[in-house]
Amino acid sequence: MSRATFVVLCVVSLSGCALLSPVKTDSKQYTLNDIPLDLPSERTHSATLLVLVPEAGPLYATTQMAYTTQAYQIAYFSQNEWAETPSQMIEPLIVETLRHTHYFSDVLSSPDFDRHTFTLRSEILEIKQDFTSEPAMLQLTMRFNLSREATNQVIATKELSVREPMLERNPYAGVVAANEAVAKLLRELVIFVVDNAN
Template identity: 35%
Template structure:
């Protein structure tokens, strides 16, 4: 009987040790996050027959990375080591832009430069100038600066350019809080891009 209890004790200790090893290993795996914005569906016929090509968004130096970027002091970029985006913010932004512009009903067709070889009558260029969590205030904030440019491809000229800046307080002072605020910032940015383009289409 003593041998049986001894064996059971050893087995339990090994099981607990194994769980500890697994937990320790799991804690070193970075969490991967998505930009996941609920988008409306198209509810009305297109107001214009034009075709818009959405170019692949660009990123300023330091932001073309899946890492979550934050700053604690001005001019110094830092990156979370245990949290990251599933892809670069610029690449994640492209399908969101296409879907939001399709739902706006502004165009006869909205094309993505990543999948369509067709050149649209108009083209939208965007660049992420800043997309970072800023620990310069309390609570911290997510700050997005997005440069937008609308071009008439037939006339080969720039229709309009703009610089959108959006900030959102984070619900917690960590990467997860930054991700939640980042999704809200992107949702607001998509609406502002639509409003920017709609203004250019007014007679």
């Protein structure tokens, strides 16, 4: 084999390896961790509440961060994502918020299925950055069902929705707005739960 042929084969071989190597991307991960402050402290009742992990459709049951630039269209950022799915991040925030009210003797979360008086089920209907408006908005919509465990009867259902303005038109501004939206929605959730858990 001639030396020139050998060199060509080596170059082709090495370039093939480079093509098969994984592409490194600097993906940024973000969290939802804000809860409402200065919640009213309620008189403690003997009732207990079980909070289930929020359900979510395929669009939002992912760590991908959704946005829209035109009606009827959803896309995902390529280098910005949630550290966990929105459901996984929002469930502990619901639990912590409801514990801070002191209304229930205990607020449980899955997989802790001890005896409880009420169950709170929820569903994430929307959590996306909306760039079709000026300013851009973070849209968060959830549906909640409160049921009495003894009878498995739904006591109340409520859909809560928050549109929070984004200070800039970029993914990070959307994350900041998402945290503010979650805190506002949780404050409304407290009113819904306390008003109906009696």
